[in-house]
Amino acid sequence: MGKIQLLSDTLASQGAAGEVVERPASVVKELIENSIDAGSRNIEIRVRRGGISSIQIADDGCGMDKTDALMCLERHATSKLRESSDLESILTMGFRGEALPSIASVSKFRLTTRETNALEGTEILINGGKLISVKEAGEAPGTQIEARSLFYNMPARRKFLRTENTEFSHIEHQVRVHAIAHPRIRFSLVHNERTVFHLPATESLFERVRGLVGNELAMRLLEIRPQERHGIKISGFIGKPGVSRSNRSLQMIFLNRRPVEGAMLQYALREGYHTALMKGQQAVTFLFLEMDPRKVDVNVHPAKREVRFHDGNTLKAIVADVVAETLEQRESSSPNTVQETAKPAEPVAPFEVPEEEDLRQETLIPEVEQQALRKDWSPLLATDAPPEPASAEEVVRQPDKELIETPPEPVAAQVPKPSDFRILGVIGKLYVLMENTQGLVMMDQHAAHERILFEQMRSRMETEGVPTQALLMPVTIEMTPKDFDLVREHVGTLQKLGIGAEVFGANTLKIDSLPTFVSESDSNRFINDVLEELPRDTGRMSSVRLGEDMVATTVCRHAVKANDDLHPKELAKLLEDLLGCELPFCCPHGRPTLVQISFKELEKKFGRVV
Numbered sequence: 001m002g003k004i005q006l007l008s009d010t011l012a013s014q015g016a017a018g019e020v021v022e023r024p025a026s027v028v029k030e031l032i033e034n035s036i037d038a039g040s041r042n043i044e045i046r047v048r049r050g051g052i053s054s055i056q057i058a059d060d061g062c063g064m065d066k067t068d069a070l071m072c073l074e075r076h077a078t079s080k081l082r083e084s085s086d087l088e089s090i091l092t093m094g095f096r097g098e099a100l101p102s103i104a105s106v107s108k109f110r111l112t113t114r115e116t117n118a119l120e121g122t123e124i125l126i127n128g129g130k131l132i133s134v135k136e137a138g139e140a141p142g143t144q145i146e147a148r149s150l151f152y153n154m155p156a157r158r159k160f161l162r163t164e165n166t167e168f169s170h171i172e173h174q175v176r177v178h179a180i181a182h183p184r185i186r187f188s189l190v191h192n193e194r195t196v197f198h199l200p201a202t203e204s205l206f207e208r209v210r211g212l213v214g215n216e217l218a219m220r221l222l223e224i225r226p227q228e229r230h231g232i233k234i235s236g237f238i239g240k241p242g243v244s245r246s247n248r249s250l251q252m253i254f255l256n257r258r259p260v261e262g263a264m265l266q267y268a269l270r271e272g273y274h275t276a277l278m279k280g281q282q283a284v285t286f287l288f289l290e291m292d293p294r295k296v297d298v299n300v301h302p303a304k305r306e307v308r309f310h311d312g313n314t315l316k317a318i319v320a321d322v323v324a325e326t327l328e329q330r331e332s333s334s335p336n337t338v339q340e341t342a343k344p345a346e347p348v349a350p351f352e353v354p355e356e357e358d359l360r361q362e363t364l365i366p367e368v369e370q371q372a373l374r375k376d377w378s379p380l381l382a383t384d385a386p387p388e389p390a391s392a393e394e395v396v397r398q399p400d401k402e403l404i405e406t407p408p409e410p411v412a413a414q415v416p417k418p419s420d421f422r423i424l425g426v427i428g429k430l431y432v433l434m435e436n437t438q439g440l441v442m443m444d445q446h447a448a449h450e451r452i453l454f455e456q457m458r459s460r461m462e463t464e465g466v467p468t469q470a471l472l473m474p475v476t477i478e479m480t481p482k483d484f485d486l487v488r489e490h491v492g493t494l495q496k497l498g499i500g501a502e503v504f505g506a507n508t509l510k511i512d513s514l515p516t517f518v519s520e521s522d523s524n525r526f527i528n529d530v531l532e533e534l535p536r537d538t539g540r541m542s543s544v545r546l547g548e549d550m551v552a553t554t555v556c557r558h559a560v561k562a563n564d565d566l567h568p569k570e571l572a573k574l575l576e577d578l579l580g581c582e583l584p585f586c587c588p589h590g591r592p593t594l595v596q597i598s599f600k601e602l603e604k605k606f607g608r609v610v
């Protein structure tokens with residue numbers, strides 16, 4: 001029975017225009033989506049030479065009869081939409097009926113398909129959009145598609161393809177993303193006849209994630225308590241504080257199981273992580289959002305990557321809050337405790353998608369160091385990021401055997417120990433020069449001190465409160481009724497921060513003690529700063545987060561003894577305290593505390609290597 005129908009002209013033009021096929025990974029993406037929509041339980045992807053030479057995908061989904069098989073290659077033929085009102089509530093991955101004809105028009109294309117109970121199947125060959133043959137075929141039920149020699153008939157497009165290695169990384173990323181979205185589907189990926197990964201079906205998202213990212217990183221994830229707010233369901237896993245990557249390859253967000261991207265969601269994550277994420281680093285998330293499909297528009301991007309939310313602000317606030325709350329709960333919700341006994345899933349090769357955008361990341365680190373940071377410093381940055389593959393072979397260099405037999409690559413480098421460094425001296429009264437096995441290390445004394453104090457303050461706030469000293473002369477402050485209301489609400493937080501504040505008549509606050517590290521002469525400025533920060537921070541965050549913000553933005557600023565001459569012993573102590581911090585590699589404002597210049601970098605500078 002023919003399931004596929006041509007879209008009406010109007011509906012067809014409602015589909016966002018644009019090319020579906022940009023690169024081999026887009027083909028893989030479209031084909032996987034079709035296999036998912038077809039209800040497949042097994043999806044096998046085999047590619048050669050980064051997908052440029054060939055992409056094959058086989059599924060065990062519903063398959064197509066002969067009429068549908070022919071029809072699906074017509075532009076705007078889809079079985080998933082009938083009327084334009086359907087566009088408002090799309091739950092299938094595909095809906096425009098553009099992918100197959102587009103792919104078939106730029107490759108040597110072979111489709112074989114058979115419906116589950118049909119006696120025979122159909123094989124269709126197309127070259128560059130031209131139908132070559134239609135035959136009966138006897139392959140297994142399901143659909144097999146092969147696209148060879150991508151862009152062979154479009155030399156200009158072919159030129160834009162990157163190296164096989166880069167193209168393959170994009171493919172791998174697509175497969176991973178869809179595999180995370182659908183743990184119940186078995187996925188395997190083979191490149192140049194080598195198994196890159198093979199993921200058995202599982203009921204558990206955590207198992208799937210672990211199967212893909214390895215045990216080490218999986219153990220550093222926190223589970224989001226599944227919940228619903230304002231009609232939006234949210235669940236999944238996010239990296240603990242300090243777990244990050246230099247690019248977004250592990251920042252996965254799904255909306256109704258469709259992978260989505262977008263500045264708004266990235267902003268929400270950043271907001272949620274706050275100081276738990278270093279500037280320029282990207283959060284690791286496997287975040288699942290579910291909402292009424294009518295409340296989002298998925299039809300705004302040709303590759304359907306970006307979506308438009310009708311109520312973006314609410315969503316942003318929910319994501320930020322849930323992330324912040326998950327980070328606060330920390331240990332209690334760690335999957336470690338639940339999953340400790342579970343057997344690690346099959347190991348995988350280290351992975352990292354070399355995204356072009358990553359080079360443009362926002363950071364305060366100068367370009368030279370940025371490179372050094374990215375390449376040689378990943379251990380010091382504790383980003384979990386394995387070095388990016390340097391050569392075309394690297395991604396697949398590991399032989400199959402190794403992939404199957406060895407435990408997962410330890411993705412995270414350990415935080416270094418003080419004994420890893422030899423302190424050489426201080427320059428500019430600020431930068432501590434040190435040596436380690438990789439080369440030269442510089443520590444920003446000021447930033448390091450801020451980080452140490454920040455963490456000390458925070459832990460004290462959580463436990464006994466901050467030590468305070470009574471002011472000789474209590475300060476009274478008159479405020480506008482609006483500010484006063486706000487402050488009154490947060491008197492408890494102020495007290496936890498070591499600020500002895502109490503209500504003193506209408507719209508007046510009395511402060512009779514301050515944290516010990518604030519000098520008497522500085523007290524007025526300190527109080528002003530705090531009161532200025534308060535309204536800015538209260539709107540969005542919980543009180544713990546508010547406390548953190550206050551510590552970060554005001555308390556530290558007043559506490560740090562900048563440009564102090566430190567004795568060698570004090571320097572050693574500073575380093576030791578810093579490395580003992582939860583997030584030693586950046587100050588609470590996200591600036592780096594340690595910068596490495598590798599021997600390689602030095603050799604380059606001295607012209608010893610090119």
Ligand code: ADP
Nearest residue numbers: 034038072078079094095096097098099100143
């Ligand atoms: P869309 O996914 O937007 O509908 P496509 O061009 O990707 O458009 O696919 C066209 C149609 O072909 C689909 O609507 C579906 O009916 C059919 N189809 C494609 N791939 C498969 C598959 N792997 N198994 C079963 N049917 C498929």
Ligand code: MG
Nearest residue numbers: 030034094099
């Ligand atoms: Mg499709």
